[in-house]
Amino acid sequence: MTLPEAVLWDMDGTLVDTEPYWIECEFAIAERWGGTWSDAHAHAVLGGALTESTAYMSEHMGIDRTPEQILEELLDRVVAMVQREIPWRPGARDLLAGLRAQGVPCALVTASWRRFVEPVLAALPPDSFDVVVCGDEVTRGKPHPEPYLRAAELVGVPPERAVAIEDSPTGTTAAEAAGCQVLVVPSQVEVPAGPRRVEHPTLVGVGPGDLVDLLSPLRA
Incomplete structure (x- = not known):
């Protein structure tokens, strides 16, 4: 062989x-802070560097959160999900x-x-x-x-x-x-x-x- x-x-x-975890958390962040998100946006950041992805989210979600704030909240949410079930x-x-x-x-x-x-x-x-x-x-x-x-x-x-x-x-x-x-x-x-x-x-x-x-x- x-x-x-x-x-x-x-x-x-x-x-x-876990891609659905990330996408679910992205939508949750947008909703929490009064913004909007879409499957097209979620797919645009799929698999990319988190710093670039959260900069994209900050620009396109329409929320008053910095990329750094989005990154930390996103990580908190997805870590909690993966700790419950992988x-x-x-x-x-x-x-x-x-x-x-x-x-x-x-x-x-x-x-x-x-x-x-x-x-x-x-x-x-x-x-x-x-x-x-x-x-x-x-x-x-x-x-x-x-x-x-x-x-x-x-x-x-x-x-x-x-x-x-x-x-x-x-x-x-x-x-x-x-x-x-x-x-x-x-x-x-x-x-x-x-x-x-x-x-x-x-x-x-x-x-x-x-x-x-x-x-x-x-x-x-």
Whole structure:
């Protein structure tokens, strides 16, 4: 069985089905402060750097709150939700466990901030990830390639030899720009085709060796 040299995982929408949590909390903030929000706006910030997303919210919600105030309230709300229940994406934990059993280095590469990530990590077996790169630990978040470049460097695998798993256009753009091969498993929005990406509907039944097979069209 041929295995990937490293797998770099997105979190929201890929490992955990928390994108609906973020969207619900965005609408709640807009309502609380007398503003408006829409699915189109929510999808526009999906998967992006939180500082940029909350700046967008401050501009488009029509509320008297700074981006920093929105960010803190948003994090408070989504952390409380994930502490109550973590909605895992189908097949994700099985694939992660299979990769770890085969000794494949894994990194979590997320736009979410560390205090939101910690409850998810705590619910997984210890050492599920060799590396965790959070949105508040990089200078430039997704769609910039920095998070994926950092993760690849930390796991010691050139990005062009690593597989990234993503669900959003923003995250896919970041991984592709870093040079990764990207397995796209969409959740909330469609992801356009691209030169270093292959789409698959689900991670259910996908094993470590299947990742290489699924991405074989990129090497054709």
